[in-house]
Structures are given as C-alpha cells and as structure tokens.
Amino acid sequence: MDNRPIGVFDSGLGGLTAVRELRRMMPSEDIIYFGDTSRVPYGSRSRETILKYARQDTRFLRGFDLKAILIACGTVSTTSLDTLKAENDIPMLGVVEPTCRRAVAMTKNKRVGLIATAASVRSGAYERTIRAFDPTIEVISRACPLFVPLVENGRFRPGDVVIETVAREYLGSLRGTGIDTLILGCTHYPLLMEVIGGVMGPDVTLINAGEESAWEMKRALRASDALADPGRAGEAAFYASDRVEDFEKLAGMFLQEDLRRSVNQIDIETY
C-alpha cells in the first residue's frame, strides 16, 4: 500500500480528461496535476523544445513525494518518454503504449486510424508502437491541428457547425480507408467523442488515450502493491503556469466535476 500521490502533467488542460478517468477508477488516490498553460500547445514545437519543457514539468512534480507520474500529453509521450524514464527512478507512464495496446486488441481488420497533433503524427511513435505489437497492422494517421483550440473555446458539442465542419474535413479521408478502430491520440479529444463518433459511424471503435493510460496506471500500481488505502478518499490538487482564472473556468468542462480546491500558479521556467 502506498498513499503517496500520483503526478500527472500535460501541456495544458487536456490531461484533465485522464485525471477524470483516474479518479473514476481509483477514488482513493491523491493526484497532483500540472498544466503548462503558459506554454501550451506543445504539439507544434520542435523535439528539443518539447523535451526541455517535459523535463521542467517533471522537475516541478518531483518536488512532491510521488509514487508515479502519468504523462498525459500525447506530444511528450511520443517524443520524450524514453528519456524521461531513464532520468527518473519512479514509474513514468505515457499515453501512447497503453492506447496502442488497446487498439491492437480491438481491431479485427488490422486497419487502425490515428488522429493527434501535428508533432505526434510527425513523430511516427504510434505507428512504431503498434507495429512492435503486430507488424501486419496498417496505421493511417491524420493531424488535426484545430481540434485543441476549438475544444478550448468550448466548440466540441454535436450540432456546432464549426467543429462539425472541421471534423468532417479532418476525418473524411479516414472514412474511406476502411479502418475499424480510431485512436484519439490527444487528451483533448475525448470531449469530441460524440462529434468524431458521428462522423466515423458506429462501426469504428474509438480509443480514448486518457482512459487507457488510467487503466495502465491502475495495473502498474496494483502489480507493485502500490495502490492507496481503499478506505481513504483521494484528493486532487491543481497547478498551472499561467492565469488560473482561465484554468478554473475550463477545468470543469474537462473533469466533469467541480474543482474542490483552487488552482495555484507557478513559474515553470524556474524549474
């Protein structure tokens, strides 16, 4: 048993969809979340910039006595995970491997789609990971650069002509490829489940990276007997690197629960 908190970080607010899943699956765990809102989005940055930011995010979180870290940022997971694992002596879990494992398990026709930020797609990490599990699977990728700003501006609901139009354009060319499984490779995208499902139709299984990585965290903690005392009620604390007003306003949308504690602002560039 280990009552130390789980650290979670993301480039911004998207990782809160993983926090929601962690809290749903493991209500006894304490969670410390850092959203790097002063430097979001990571998706369009270079590999060097992303690694530098991820190291700073990790150093900030390691100021707490944590038992594990979930890197809820697809961009960091696809570009920097191996380096961060080598540099840290606690489990560092990304969103890519668990998501790919689930996609491999779900696909029947061995045609898997991937939507993510430009950097995640460019990295090729999802394809590499899936092919390491099963080299006969074909992965068809599409970058969706406008999904994050649209979600953060509240445009994720079915019926909104803006998100519907953008989603049809991004996903239209995926529809004709015969994929039966689609990875939502960015933690913002679970808010678009309904819109994406509407475009792709009921025959395509959507894989939510936040949910899969939360399952993976639970498995990892259970395997090392490091789950928290099931009798306790876990708490979540939130940190951001820019205006906490904006964070607080949007967090409820991602968490689908009210923030019980206020958000604290930190200067990430000093870490």
Add this chain to the structure above:
Amino acid sequence: MDNRPIGVFDSGLGGLTAVRELRRMMPSEDIIYFGDTSRVPYGSRSRETILKYARQDTRFLRGFDLKAILIACGTVSTTSLDTLKAENDIPMLGVVEPTCRRAVAMTKNKRVGLIATAASVRSGAYERTIRAFDPTIEVISRACPLFVPLVENGRFRPGDVVIETVAREYLGSLRGTGIDTLILGCTHYPLLMEVIGGVMGPDVTLINAGEESAWEMKRALRASDALADPGRAGEAAFYASDRVEDFEKLAGMFLQEDLRRSVNQIDIETY
C-alpha cells in the same frame, strides 16, 4: 540617413503583415524579423509572462545594430510597451497608438469597435489610448480567440464556413452597436479583411494595425532623418524560435511574397 536595419518582432507569424507594409512603404529598408513561434500565442498569457517574453525578444533583436524596433504584437504593445521604451535607447514603436490615432481620425459617430486577443482586450489599452485622444469616443470591444489559430491553419478565405461562422458569432454583437470604425487589433487579422468586411458591411471602416504602425515607423524615421538611402534595395532576414519549416510554409501567406532567404532558428530562452 541611416542604413541600419529596423527590427520587428511578434509572438509568431502575424507580424509579417506589418513587414509586408514596411516593405511596401519603404523598399530601401533592411528588416530583421523575429517570430517567437515556440511560445506563440502570447494572447492568453499573464502580464508577467508577456513582459518576460518581450524582453527576451528585444534582447535577441538588439544583438543586431538596429535603428528602431517595431513591436508588431498587439498583446505586447498593450501590456509592455512603456516598460520596453524605458529600457531601450532606440525608438520602440507599438501597434496600439498609431492604430488608435487613425481610428479617432476616421470615426464620424464616435463609436469605435475593437477586435483583438483576449489579453489585448482585457488590458483595456486600446480604450485608454483612444480616450486619451478623445474622451467622448465610445469603444466597444470583443475578444476573438479563435481567429489566430484559424488563420494559421489557412482558414481565412471568404466562403469558408468555419471562419465565416466564427466571424459572424464574434462580430454579430458588434454589428448592432452602430460602430462606424473597427480596429483589427491583432497582426493576424489583416488576412481576414474580406471576411470581416463581409460581416460588418461597407459602412464600417476597418483599421489595419500593421499598416498604421508601418506608417508611424516611416514618419518617425523621416522626422529624425533616419531613413535608409533611397537608392538601395532593402533586404529582410527572418528568425524564429521553433521549426523553420512551418514558418517558411506560412510566411508567404502573410507576406504575400516569397521568402528570398531561408529562416534561421534560435533558442529564445537563452536571451
């Protein structure tokens, strides 16, 4: 006469619309442009973060022997200009004052609209500057947070349902206010001239911040006899803090001319 270059910086690519105007009005001037593409957008950052970034941008540019700097970023101009002026011994021009002066000159009914990023609107700097010129003018502001990502994803053309829908929503409430002049308070927005003009109608005069600040630069240089030798052909050099491939791809859209020289990447956080 002074053949030293003019420095221009912006949080990203938008400032290139000001470079286009500078080159159109003063083809003999050399220009050194820095776009802080690794940290764009500034618009949603806190004041402290914006000032810190602006100081680094200025320090990078001052590594060249410049005669003046144009701060082509509305967000920096509205939050940090006075501090930067006090800290530098060359002329530092922002985009806010020249734009407001033109709006004051153009409005007949003393009702002026402003569209800009959230931080620019929140700063209240446009209102304060306009009222300093004429306290009887009413300023009606609207933040347009999706305009920058939409423009950067190429969605600025009339007929695109996404930009048209977002523009109608952002501008719809401005239409009923009786403004006769609308300030485009962000250097990305000149690419939206046609879309915005289409929503606002022919009776509303659109003021382009890039163009007004380029005029102001020309006036300032002429007044101090610091224009370049009119017989020479000015050159423009471009620096960015992240992937130059993306910069090069989008720059032509903003400049409406081909980049003659390649773009150089620098690490702005070391400045």
